[in-house]
Amino acid sequence: MSVALVLEAPAVSRAAARCAHCDAQLGDPAQRFCCHGCEAAATLVAGLGLDAFYRRRILSPGTLRPEGQEEDLSAFVTTSDGVSRLQLHVEGLVCGACVWLVESALAHDRDVLRARVNFSTRRLRLEWTGGPERAAALVGRLTALGFRVAPFDAEAENDARARQERELLRALAVAGFAAANVMLLSVGVWSGHAGSMGPATRELLHWVSALIALPAIAVAGLPFFRSALRALRAGRTNMDLPISIGVTLAACMSIYQTAAGRPHAFFDSAITLLFFLLIGRYLDTRARGRARQAAQQVVALATRAVRILLPDGAVQVRRAEFVRVGDIVLVASGERIPVDGVIARGATTIDQSFVTGEALPQSVDIGAQVFAGSVNLGQPIEVATRSAGESTLLAEIARLMEAAERAQGRYVTLADRVARLYAPVVHVAGALTFLAWFFLFEASAEEAVMYAVAVLIITCPCALALAVPVVQVVASSRLLGRGILLKSATALERLSQIDTVVLDKTGTLTCGRPDLVAVCADTATRAAIDPVRTASGLAQSSRHPLARAMARAAPRAVAWRDVVEEPGAGLRCTTPEGEWRLGSRVFCGVAAKLALTHASDERLELWLVGPGISPVRFAFSDALRRDAKPVVAALRARGYEVRLLSGDRAHAVEAMARAVGVEVWLADCTPGGKARELAALAARGRKVAMVGDGLNDAPALAAAHASLSPSSAVDIAQTAADVVFQGDGLAPVLETLDLARAAQNVARQNLVLAIGYNALAVPLAVGGLVTPLVAAVAMSSSSLIVIANALRLARKEGRS
Amino acid sequence: MNSLLILIPLAVLLGLLGLAAFLWALRSGQFEDLDGAAQRILLDGETPSLPATRRKT
Numbered sequence: 001m002s003v004a005l006v007l008e009a010p011a012v013s014r015a016a017a018r019c020a021h022c023d024a025q026l027g028d029p030a031q032r033f034c035c036h037g038c039e040a041a042a043t044l045v046a047g048l049g050l051d052a053f054y055r056r057r058i059l060s061p062g063t064l065r066p067e068g069q070e071e072d073l074s075a076f077v078t079t080s081d082g083v084s085r086l087q088l089h090v091e092g093l094v095c096g097a098c099v100w101l102v103e104s105a106l107a108h109d110r111d112v113l114r115a116r117v118n119f120s121t122r123r124l125r126l127e128w129t130g131g132p133e134r135a136a137a138l139v140g141r142l143t144a145l146g147f148r149v150a151p152f153d154a155e156a157e158n159d160a161r162a163r164q165e166r167e168l169l170r171a172l173a174v175a176g177f178a179a180a181n182v183m184l185l186s187v188g189v190w191s192g193h194a195g196s197m198g199p200a201t202r203e204l205l206h207w208v209s210a211l212i213a214l215p216a217i218a219v220a221g222l223p224f225f226r227s228a229l230r231a232l233r234a235g236r237t238n239m240d241l242p243i244s245i246g247v248t249l250a251a252c253m254s255i256y257q258t259a260a261g262r263p264h265a266f267f268d269s270a271i272t273l274l275f276f277l278l279i280g281r282y283l284d285t286r287a288r289g290r291a292r293q294a295a296q297q298v299v300a301l302a303t304r305a306v307r308i309l310l311p312d313g314a315v316q317v318r319r320a321e322f323v324r325v326g327d328i329v330l331v332a333s334g335e336r337i338p339v340d341g342v343i344a345r346g347a348t349t350i351d352q353s354f355v356t357g358e359a360l361p362q363s364v365d366i367g368a369q370v371f372a373g374s375v376n377l378g379q380p381i382e383v384a385t386r387s388a389g390e391s392t393l394l395a396e397i398a399r400l401m402e403a404a405e406r407a408q409g410r411y412v413t414l415a416d417r418v419a420r421l422y423a424p425v426v427h428v429a430g431a432l433t434f435l436a437w438f439f440l441f442e443a444s445a446e447e448a449v450m451y452a453v454a455v456l457i458i459t460c461p462c463a464l465a466l467a468v469p470v471v472q473v474v475a476s477s478r479l480l481g482r483g484i485l486l487k488s489a490t491a492l493e494r495l496s497q498i499d500t501v502v503l504d505k506t507g508t509l510t511c512g513r514p515d516l517v518a519v520c521a522d523t524a525t526r527a528a529i530d531p532v533r534t535a536s537g538l539a540q541s542s543r544h545p546l547a548r549a550m551a552r553a554a555p556r557a558v559a560w561r562d563v564v565e566e567p568g569a570g571l572r573c574t575t576p577e578g579e580w581r582l583g584s585r586v587f588c589g590v591a592a593k594l595a596l597t598h599a600s601d602e603r604l605e606l607w608l609v610g611p612g613i614s615p616v617r618f619a620f621s622d623a624l625r626r627d628a629k630p631v632v633a634a635l636r637a638r639g640y641e642v643r644l645l646s647g648d649r650a651h652a653v654e655a656m657a658r659a660v661g662v663e664v665w666l667a668d669c670t671p672g673g674k675a676r677e678l679a680a681l682a683a684r685g686r687k688v689a690m691v692g693d694g695l696n697d698a699p700a701l702a703a704a705h706a707s708l709s710p711s712s713a714v715d716i717a718q719t720a721a722d723v724v725f726q727g728d729g730l731a732p733v734l735e736t737l738d739l740a741r742a743a744q745n746v747a748r749q750n751l752v753l754a755i756g757y758n759a760l761a762v763p764l765a766v767g768g769l770v771t772p773l774v775a776a777v778a779m780s781s782s783s784l785i786v787i788a789n790a791l792r793l794a795r796k797e798g799r800s
Numbered sequence: 801m802n803s804l805l806i807l808i809p810l811a812v813l814l815g816l817l818g819l820a821a822f823l824w825a826l827r828s829g830q831f832e833d834l835d836g837a838a839q840r841i842l843l844d845g846e847t848p849s850l851p852a853t854r855r856k857t
Contacts (some may be wrong), residue, residue: 095839096836096838096839096840096842099836099839099840100840117836118832118833118836119833119835119836119839120832120833120834120835120836121833166826166831169826169831170823170826173819173822173823173826174819177815177816177818177819180815181811181812181815184811185808201804204804205808208808208812212812
């Protein structure tokens with residue numbers, strides 16, 4: 001039945017043959033699917049009666065190719081009252097049709113109570129009746145459809161952030177409502193000053209304004225009052241302090257003026273000020289929240305549950321935090337080793353590049369020490385956990401990072417420096433105004449207080465408080481659009497001061513994964529088959545890193561059917577002509593004589609043997625990122641000093657340095673050594689940006705003045721870095737540095753504009769010339785000018 | 801000027817109604833998935849009967 005339904009999928013009607021599920025181009029027009037995964041997915045979709053999906057979707061080709069992912073997520077399920085709950089990050093959601101497919105596919109299960117995808121955050125909230133053991137089956141449906149999922153902890157910190165965002169939005173709504181209404185009434189009062197309005201009407205309008213503005217100020221001002229109080233308690237001043245004082249004084253004075261029947265009340269100034277500031281603050285929080293969320297998701301996709309072999313032979317799935325010393329951890333081929341420990345069973349090859357920077361895989365045997373973060377390239381192994389908690393290499397690195405981050409936490413931003421000066425200067429100016437009017441010009445106390453308060457209102461740092469945040473918002477949303485996530489609030493400013501860029505080798509200058517670099521086949525073989533296409537077709541179904549590299553080499557190759565994987569050895573497939581094998585030298589039975597010719601080659605290899613061909617050798621190595629060389633050249637052209645710092649051996653590092661054109665390099669660095677090298681550079685007055693991805697880079701990332709990390713990096717490196725960038729290239733590094741400089745320029749211009757506005761307005765206020773109308777016009781216009789100036793940053797995008 | 805006594809409260813009341821509607825929408829979680837809402841509007845109607853996926857918050 002399901003097959004008949006599949007045939008109606010629309011891709012068939014296209015002129016070029018495309019996979020009916022993932023829309024990838026097909027080499028063979030007779031085929032309907034590019035791989036088994038797609039075929040299985042399409043069958044599943046049809047079987048659930050959801051083939052409307054294919055009509056609805058608007059997706060870019062190839063994004064939904066299922067790779068299959070076997071995962072036991074029961075460790076992440078919370079169960080209460082017979083209802084299990086699971087929160088997942090879902091990757092691969094392209095449009096509304098995907099949301100619909102995910103929700104419908106899950107809801108088809110009778111036990112599912114709730115399946116709701118949040119498309120903005122890419123999160124799925126899943127609830128079902130029954131135990132955690134159902135998780136695997138439910139999640140299996142999603143992975144079979146081609147979505148990648150990762151467990152997600154609804155962390156308290158995240159909830160606090162969401163609550164704060166909601167609170168700001170509520171304050172913004174209240175302030176907006178009040179500002180609009182009070183401003184309408186104020187316009188009436190202002191035009192009434194011409195003489196057409198009697199005092200009784202004016203008073204009525206003032207009282208109505210007070211009625212609206214005062215509660216609104218109490219609600220909308222809370223975020224500022226709280227922050228100002230916190231700063232005062234800590235013995236500091238910040239921008240929120242003059243804001244709070246200005247708003248409070250404006251409100252108090254206006255009540256007095258209203259009660260005394262005077263013509264000028266500043267309710268509109270107070271509430272409009274809050275409205276403008278809240279807009280800036282809300283946008284700021286949202287932009288930062290989105291960047292952090294994206295970064296979290298990248299990290300979450302890399303976290304995996306740990307499989308533990310219990311003494312009775314059963315396998316239990318646990319979260320990494322709950323693994324204890326002595327536990328035996330199972331590590332399948334291609335998996336990352338989750339703990340520090342000793343190999344208890346099995347022998348394999350592991351890739352330790354994330355830990356040590358060493359690019360070549362190491363052979364390890366029973367009793368060998370392995371570290372968390374290494375990737376198992378060969379056979380499945382069992383690792384006896386040697387250290388947990390404080391004693392792991394991971395914890396040691398975390399300690400180094402903490403020490404470095406403490407130093408960085410002391411960084412004071414330009415805006416803060418201005419704010420520290422600003423509050424005392426403004427309040428002294430207010431006090432001087434009062435004293436001057438009271439004693440020198442012998443004004444009444446009431447008049448003198450009013451002029452002093454006018455000074456405080458007009459200097460209320462509306463534009464100043466917006467000057468830097470608006471630039472941040474514009475810059476970070478522009479970066480976010482390019483897949484660059486700005487994690488720290490001060491990162492942009494620190495990045496703008498950089499003069500030296502330090503690059504890590506493995507995973508940063510290189511892709512950090514094996515790529516096909518050489519094919520060694522004789523001419524007869526090449527005439528008979530296309531070796532890369534053939535091997536790639538065989539490799540499509542495997543998840544082994546080398547098989548994935550092979551598959552990447554010819555992504556459109558048609559997947560072979562009935563391929564059998566022998567873990568740690570290779571793949572074989574029996575066809576009518578004979579058996580094909582792709583795998584290790586031994587597995588393929590390559591003659592010693594032939595193998596000997598390649599003995600000096602240290603690169604990783606795969607062999608392909610089959611009927612009618614002589615053995616083909618594929619060599620893999622960690623290839624340079626495509627744009628590494630031009631980016632390094634561009635960095636140097638902009639005046640940055642570029643250095644290379646690696647844990648790998650000297651000759652490998654030297655070769656790499658020469659290839660990309662870096663003159664200063666240092667090899668054989670330990671994690672601590674990298675951090676020390678950065679400290680030494682900093683001691684010489686250098687502002688260093690570190691770009692790295694490995695576990696061994698994490699302390700250096702934290703120690704640098706600013707740090708960047710690719711999204712392929714280990715999670716601890718991403719945690720340490722200020723900026724996480726996605727994609728295959730290094731160009732984001734250049735782009736981030738450029739934008740940081742531009743943003744800092746605009747921020748400085750904004751500060752000058754804001755201070756210039758104050759320099760003009762303060763004399764007016766001191767002279768007693770500021771009426772509510774003047775205050776409203778001056779304040780709004782200065783805020784708008786600052787915002788408009790910041791928006792220039794977004795516009796530059798179009799030009800570049 | 802007596803008209804002001806009716807018009808001002810009326811205007812404020814209307815404004816408050818709008819504010820109340822916004823705050824209600826905020827509280828009921830309608831601002832949590834703006835992108836999703838934009839996409840779902842195209843799909844409604846054909847969704848298979850899923851009493852389970854109805855919002856409960």
